[in-house]
Amino acid sequence: MSQIVQQQTLRKVAEIFDQHIPFHNLLGMDIKRYDMQGVEIEVKMKPELIGNIHQQILHGGVTATVLDVVGGLTAFSGLVASRDDWSIEELEQRIKTLGTIDLRVDYLRPGRGEIFTGTGTVIRAGNRVSVSRMELHNEKGDHIAFGTGTYMVG
Numbered sequence: 001m002s003q004i005v006q007q008q009t010l011r012k013v014a015e016i017f018d019q020h021i022p023f024h025n026l027l028g029m030d031i032k033r034y035d036m037q038g039v040e041i042e043v044k045m046k047p048e049l050i051g052n053i054h055q056q057i058l059h060g061g062v063t064a065t066v067l068d069v070v071g072g073l074t075a076f077s078g079l080v081a082s083r084d085d086w087s088i089e090e091l092e093q094r095i096k097t098l099g100t101i102d103l104r105v106d107y108l109r110p111g112r113g114e115i116f117t118g119t120g121t122v123i124r125a126g127n128r129v130s131v132s133r134m135e136l137h138n139e140k141g142d143h144i145a146f147g148t149g150t151y152m153v154g
Helices: 003-019 022-027 060-082 088-097
Strands: 030-035 038-044 050-052 099-107 115-125 129-138 143-152
Touching: 003 022, 003 030, 003 060, 003 088, 022 060, 030 060, 038 060, 050 060, 060 088, 060 099, 060 115, 060 129, 060 143
Parallel strands: none
Antiparallel strands: 030 038, 038 115, 099 143, 115 129, 129 143
16 A cells, blocks of 8 residues: 555545544544644633633543544554555455554643643554554643553454
8 A cells, every 4th residue: 555545544534533423523623633653633622621610621531532532543543554555445444443442541730721732653553453652732732641542453
């Protein structure tokens, strides 16, 4: 599979995650970048996402969700990059089985900010199971949380 086809595949996956998953739309997730080097997802703070009304901070569940989505997309990009002989049909079947096996989130500081950005890297890209490391920062660059996720990719 050429690098162009890999990028087209990831663009198609990003479109599905960005536009067709109602929960992602509810949270306001926006995929800013998704390529072979990783993923970047942005969430803007809004009143519906507040978890502590006194401190006006992001709900921990939103933090975990963003990290989980980043991890899943990162795991899938690792799968796409792992071989250059994938067919489009094989990858379409693989995306249907993408799911979280395990997710660990470490909250480092309260989710204060206006814009939160999640990024991820592949730790291990396997044929059936992949492992990702994810981070969430605010617009000031403060490290809010990090996570490690294990994902079924086939």
